[in-house]
Amino acid sequence: MTYAIQAEGLVKRFKETEALAGVDLVARTGTVLGVLGPNGAGKTTAVRILATLLRPDGGRALVGGHDVVREAGLVRAEVGLTGQYAAVDEMLTGYENLLMIGRLLGLPRSEAKARAAELLESFRLSHAGGRAAKTFSGGMRRRLDLAASLVGRPRILFLDEPTTGLDPHSRGELWEIVRGLVGDGVTVLLTTQYLEEADQLADDIVVIDKGRVIADGTPDELKSQVGGQVLQVRPLSPEDLARTHALMAEAAGPGAKIEGGVVTAPVNDPAMMPAIVRRLDQEGVAVGELALRRSSLDEVFLALTGRRAEETDGTGEQAGDPADERDFEKVGMSA
């Protein structure tokens, strides 16, 4: 098995805080690695190190077989980066943005023009290619940003929260594009706050919190670890709440909870939901609303860390709780 991205013990400190406290991760060539975590978990810091924008204070990373510190130039020749904040030049048109990147990458003028037109076409931006990017909608900007990172046909692509702030339609469009790229053999590292996004796209997932990896595995493995889905039942009459809770606890165990007028229970076993519905029916509980939904990232975090994700909500990439670093003593080897 070959790895497009391999990182070992990455450490990064910003003044007092430790944004990364020893992160290991690997992405298999031609697959999508999802890096999941709340704001300030260290996801962006990790991406910036892997894309050679930041030097790690410790640990090492190979991207495309090249060391991100000692062979940064070679890494840059193989990667594309799409940041959380669309880094297109607002004062240039879509076409000019792509032309500029093509020329910077050493494409002859005619080839750079052809490549720009081709990318605008495949990202459905041809109609707006002659307008300044500052007039683009959020979704169009992200598509242009992604197109800009693909001008050089990178084999490895970093997508840092590519869909944050996008509407569901634009999000779906971006997912389709990513699937197409992976189909062409590109390795993608994708950071996201959305479990659903990781679930949709990722072959493997790494969950980061406070600068360290707290879980990793395939989406299925993680889901079984945290309780993939949640059954929500709202009895028609509020008096039935306690009875509903008891019946659901019978099947699902102590995870069943009353939240507002709704009883929720984690569902790991496909047979569990029909069983609960049957029991409710047998007991004559009239159900007003019944829904099966995926675990939210909150629930993943609750399950993995015992606290809610919002508590870790830090300021950008400068997260990490110094009090939590006592077991981390690795010394940098990057210099």
Next chain:
Amino acid sequence: MSAATATVAAPSMAKSGRVRPAAALEQTATMAWRNLVQIKHNPMELIDLSVQPVMFVILFTYVFGGQMAGSPKEYLQYALAGLIVQNALFGTLSTGIGLNTDLTKGVFDRLRSLPIARIAPLLGRVVADTIKQVWSLALMFGLGVLLGFRFHTSVGSVLAGVGLLLLFTLSMAWMAVLIGMVASDPEKVQVFAFTTMMPLTFTSSAFVREDTMPGWLQAWVKVNPVSHLSDAFRGLTTGGEVASPVLWTLVWAAGIAAVFAPLAMRAYRARS
């Protein structure tokens, strides 16, 4: 969008991952092109580059001219050099504003993720800003001549004046780069520009002769680099003493570059 195609970036790089000098030059040209083509989509910048110089020449000539020198035409002959110097110094800050905008908008991250010479975005900016300087300068000379300004020196001497002015703005660009790299947003660069450049250019011989000022102010005006540059530029275009002001301008340019170039490069490397 086949990923099987070899990476296109390879030709501009040596095996070690270092960018070849010829490629770095081409990347600089591309960045300069980008900075100039931006003007098309940003009318405000065109106003900065054109309307502002024109406005200053007209206002200074017709509002102050009569009282300053007896007639607008007479004053223009003295003040045009100062106006051009002031405009050029304000122009240097646009280097800082442009870099800061790229930094805060995330454009720098995109550029840094590309296999290009680190220095190309900076050099491209400086090249483009120098071209903008020449544009404004030509505009002000042209308008000046239209309003009655006359050259009294040789073409070579005028070109030497232009060269000296551009050299000085390049040394000031290092300061602008430093400010652009450390400021948290472009507005702060703008505020800094106004609050330093305004008094600096007015406490000089750019617009009035220093012998009309109080003695304590004269002491400063005599060392102010803007005075030396204005006198040198005036001397080279309309005649008068040249040797001493040119020498002092060169000394100041070298001094400013010696102090700010290392600081600016350190800040640039730290953030790019």
